[in-house]
Amino acid sequence: MPLELHPLEEADVPIFTDIMWESFTYDGGVMGLMYPNGYSQEAREHSMQRTLKSWRKYPDRIKKMKVIDTSLPENDKYKKIVGVADWLFYPHERTAEEIEAESAEGKEDGPPPGGDAALMQDFFGALGKVGREYHGTQPLVRLHILATLPEHHRRGVGAMQMRWGFAEADKLGLAVWLEGSPIGTPLYKRHGFETVGWLDWDARKWGSEKDVPHAIMVRPAKKL
Template identity: 35%
Template sequence: MTNPRLCVFPLKPEEAEQYMRIRHQVFSTTTFHNVLYAQGEPSQKTLDRVTSEIRDRLVQGIHYLKCVDTSTSEMIAGASWHYLRAQEEGAKERPWEEVDAELIVPEPYDESDPEMYKSLFTLLNTNKRKILGNRPYYALNTMVTLPNHERRGAGNMLVRWGCDRADEAGVPAYVEASLMGAPMYARHGFQRVKQVEFDLSKWGGKGVMSITLMLRPAKCE
């Protein structure tokens, strides 16, 4: 059931830092955080870079969303959805050069172990290419909820937003889910395609990152 006190809105550029703070707080307890910042906690320079990247992606047309508790006006959750489709209007398939141009490894942060960082994103990109090929699709890149606002329905609302857009476009949706998040995505029609493990100890780190690759079929499929 939808919580009437919660509403989803597009993120404004001036709210990028607030989104970054929520993202950082949520990620700070995850194995993913240990990959991004394997050599120490991020500096203010790095956090400023993340904020700038969010603003840049908004300009590029990537959908950043915020979930707000309207009774307090507090941003309690956020998500990033990206619609990947051919640049040519009306094309049903993406040229492979466009696909490969999207599947690049981001620049590591100052606190990253460059080889560990590159290895994770190469693993994810390789699987994404195999699973999705040159089809257009919606990708859920990030979904974060402040710990003290979990189980209020914010995550479901943010996931539903992207699923509805994917259905309207007649394309699948894709997410690289944590073990904790996978059951929620399954309730929205995402199906497990593959489980991948990323062992940080190969680079002197701690922990194994388990990622469930999930695909929600297009409405017409």
């Protein structure tokens, strides 16, 4: 099989950023609403710097993975990377103050150039509310990002990423949480996630032509 899973490297961050854009704007994805005038080079640089800053600061917490397709040509624009994932590991209970400090760190660099700051504040504020209301300070694993190039959907890329994350979570005996988009939710259900609620956020309020419901999902803890 030409698909292989590997740890993401710092040199891959530009491609990581581009795959996120392609994935999260596909079929009305929310990232297209966040950047109504497109993803400028300035916005892209802002995203890459934020990604590197947090990853370097918290290497034990943040684990980034990539799936490559070895059958693609050497001049492939994504260097044969067809999907990426970003996992957050919290093996110990955190205080409310620690969670708030992490949230504040994420805002230190300000809104990205060309982004809809009000929409982002609304969307990410809703995500923060999920944490407070559903899992609080408990230890957990969070699948923060799972992005596959649309032309490589239905090839098992996401499943490969999840198998790795589940194995790591099971070693720790922790549940895995995520917020699933309409495209991702069926995949997550097939791999054992349960829907426990819905993100309190209205895409139509921000110009979307359709609802973009995000499911709050958990894969219960399993101990080896």
